Amino acid sequence: MTDFPNNLSVFFTIWFWVKAILVAVSVIFLVFSLIVWRQVHLMSSYLETELAPLLKLTAVGLIAGVALLLFLVVVLI
Amino acid sequence: MGPVVEPKKIKGATSVDGALREKSGGFLAAFAAFPKHAKFSGEMEDEGVILLMRAHVVTNIPWLLIGLILIIAPPLVYPWAINLELIPLLPSGLKTVLTLLWYLGVFAYIFLNFLYWYFNVYIVTNERVVDIDWYSLLHREMSLAQISKIQDVNAIQVGVLAGLFDYGLVTIQTAGEAPNFDFTNVPHPQLVVQKIQELMQAEEIQWEPNMP
Helix, strand or coil, rough: CCHHHHHHHHHHHHHHHHHHHHHHHHHHHHHHHHHHHHHHHHHHHEEEECCCCHHHHHHHHHHHHHHHHHHHHHHCC | CCCCCCHHHCCCCCCCHHHHHHHHCCCCCEEEEECCCECCCCCCCCEEEEEECCHHHHHHHHHHHHHHHHHHHHHHHHHHHHHCCCCCCCCHHHHHHHHHHHHHHHHHHHHHHHHHHHHEEEEEEECEEEEEEEEECCCCEEEEEHHHHEEEEEEEEECCHHHCCCCCEEEEEEECCCCCEEEEEEECHHHHHHHHHHHHHHHHHHHHHCCC
């Protein structure tokens, strides 16, 4: 029983750092996906093809996925 | 999309257009002859795209394999690592988040590789050769040279895969300060060389009457 407060403290320290790292990774990933989205637009301006709208949509999908990840990190953990 | 301009008729040269059309694929192909919907930045009014090329599809196998391994790895590795007690049993919330993070990362990896393959293109028009290169998210390069500036064009095929799938390097040497071009791993390099030579001959014929 004497170890309990100490264990709880370790648990919350680990939990805090896991959450902090995951939030940081998700934010970096979100910035990265925004750069990818910008890149797709830039690439499509250099070469217009039939596939360009689909690729732009995919880049938006990536941003949405990462935003969901960030939301889940905040809510679930 | 602008109107599609038919390339100039070439006099006095053997046409390879039939062979080019025969080898041409769809919008996801690495080799497209006279593509209807392709238009590049800086394309002129009277210019028509004759060839739109990318690296051969076979050259994508390494990153596709890596992507496949990364996709199937978690369901195989995680239970094994739990059994061997290499990692602790994760809470369901953390497991969900880590799984999503992993697959988003894999998706981004595959998507980026596809983008680099799809937008790294080599274009031959009736006026110019164009090389659009994307090296990274922050580094791109676009080189252009007039057909009339081209001095020599060669095809090099090295390796078993290149011979088997008919792809290789097309080197284009240009006069003056115009950059030299390397069309790396393009399908049907001999046909590309023939077409560029045909265009070079057409340019010479066009300029001959004006010569003293």
